[in-house]
Amino acid sequence: MLTLFHHPMSSSSRFVRLILNEYDVxxxxxxxxxxxRRREFLVLNPAGSVPVLLAEREVPLxxxxxxxxxxxxxxxxxRRDQRFFPENPLERAEVRRLTEWFLTKLESEVTRHIVRERIYKREIPLAQGGGAPDSQTLRNARANxxxxxxxxxxxxxxxxxxxxNSISYADLAAAASLSxxxxxxxxxWKSFPASRDWYMRIKSRPSFRPLLNDRIRGIAPSTHYADLDF
Amino acid sequence: MLTLFHHPMSSSSRFVRLILNEYDVxxxxxxxxxxxRRREFLVLNPAGSVPVLLAEREVPLxxxxxxxxxxxxxxxxxRRDQRFFPENPLERAEVRRLTEWFLTKLESEVTRHIVRERIYKREIPLAQGGGAPDSQTLRNARANxxxxxxxxxxxxxxxxxxxxNSISYADLAAAASLSxxxxxxxxxWKSFPASRDWYMRIKSRPSFRPLLNDRIRGIAPSTHYADLDF
Incomplete structure (x- = not known):
């Protein structure tokens, strides 16, 4: 049994959970x-960030x-033909580009800020920067x-x-972030019908189900969050 | 002949140049x-950032x-035993972790800010945020x-x-950022003798030589920048 240190509102953590579910690990x-900044966790990952997977022989990834x-x-x-990477190196490069786009670029321009303001700051002590969301930060992130x-x-x-042509890690990364x-x-979603169709296809996969059951203390998910047909 | 869009003061660009030199491409x-934000460049990379490599068949990476x-x-x-990735997946994970550490974490906490304040802002028009370096930003970055x-x-x-045990992409990434x-x-360097020794070993590789000849308009490199024994 592997161990994953994660947070339910971390896109990168969700991405890894999707892969583990797809691979039935x-x-x-x-x-x-x-x-x-728990000391035992910093020993596993000096960067202090999730996700961290304890792999074979408890080596932290x-x-x-x-x-x-x-x-x-x-x-x-x-997995052969059901692999999430195409065979061709140039096509794999496109998968990696988009995976990075959603996990890093979307994250640093949008998601990280909204999650911090709306969710993390409810839990962070005031002295460490917790408290009410900053409306200017939220506005900037939302504009992106x-x-x-x-x-x-x-x-x-x-x-x-x-x-x-095939589902890849890029779809799992994008869906994790979007979720x-x-x-x-x-x-x-109304303004982006093709994205909505794509997201519905991903969301219907059994690997996605555990993510749709995630709940966060003090905040209700949007009404359509867990609907497969929204 | 491949084409690389780069900037001499971009750590990630330097990292790619080192690899291309090592592989004699x-x-x-x-x-x-x-x-x-040149239009033709944005067509190649919608993220607008360097490096971009035009690979086989001019596909942008x-x-x-x-x-x-x-x-x-x-x-x-x-390259077999001179490869920059070890054979074992867990050891490869360590190479990838450190490569990301230097190209992303060091970059976003330190290098990006200092380069922007001290170098890019000399070239950026005033109306777009160019001008004199902001001393508070510099101080924060330097503290990191x-x-x-x-x-x-x-x-x-x-x-x-x-x-x-072997030289890997992690060394090339770290040396590119440090350079x-x-x-x-x-x-x-005086406070970090082991790092200095490591950097001297990397800096002496023929792949590094072109980087040591880089010059930037309006700013002289540090006196020891190109010395192999500093």
Missing amino acids: ATNLIEEHEWA CGAYVIYEYLDETRGGL IRPHMKYLEWLSASRDWLAG VLDFMGEID | ATNLIEEHEWA CGAYVIYEYLDETRGGL IRPHMKYLEWLSASRDWLAG VLDFMGEID
Whole structure:
């Protein structure tokens, strides 16, 4: 049994959970609060961030990017034509580009800020920067959602899956990130019908179900969050 | 001949140049100014950032992470025991973790800010945020150098190379990032003797030589920047 240190509102953690579910890897989940900077956790990952996967022989694997390449190398090869990486190196490059786009660029321009303001700051002590959300930060982050959704809409409308003809890690990464924003009701799906169709397809996969049951203390998910047909 | 869009003061661009030099791949270098948001460049990389490598069939590969995995898949396999990735997946995970540490964490906590304040802002028009460096931003970024150097010192002192027994992409990534800070004279090498020894070993490789000849308009490199024994 592997162990994953995660947070339910961390896009990268959700991405790793989706992969573990897709590969049917039994995992023990431990919720970690990065802001507490727990000493035992810092020993596992000096960067102090989730996700961290304790892999074979309890070796800590730190960060979504390290973990997904590792899981692909050790588990993905067995899946053959159902692998989340295409065979061709140039097509794999496109999968990696989009995975990074959603886990890093969308994250640093939008998701991280909204999650911090609306969710983490309820738990962080006042002296460490917790408290009420800062409305200017929220406004700035929200203004960045639309260009990202337009890009997602273009990808969804022009390709079967985000990185090409087959489902890939890029779809899992994008869906993981979008699901965090969707939990908080931050996405105007009506304006992005192709993205909505793509997201419905991903959301219907059995691997997604545990994520739809996530609950956070003190905040209700958006009304359509767990609906497969929204 | 491949084409690399880069900037001499971008750590990720330098990392890719080192790999291309190590693999002896003839490359045409084009200096790109991200802040100009050139339309033709945005078509290649909607994220607007360097490095971008035009690979086989002129397909654009965007970002250091996409590029180094691609170069390893297409070039690295031929190098056998001189490869920059170890054979074991857990050891490869450590290489990827440290590569990300230097290209992303050090970059976002230190390097990006100092380069922007001291170098980019000389070129950026005033109306777009150019001008004199902001001393508070510089102070904050500089305060973050020391913990990173202490971590590098621990790695250099306890291992032959940063990620283990052999030179790896982690060493190239770290040296690329450090070389940008060293160009600007931001590193107090005297306090970090093991790091200094490690850096001297990397800096002496022929792949490093072109980087030591880089010059930037209006700013002289630190006096020891190009010395192999400093």
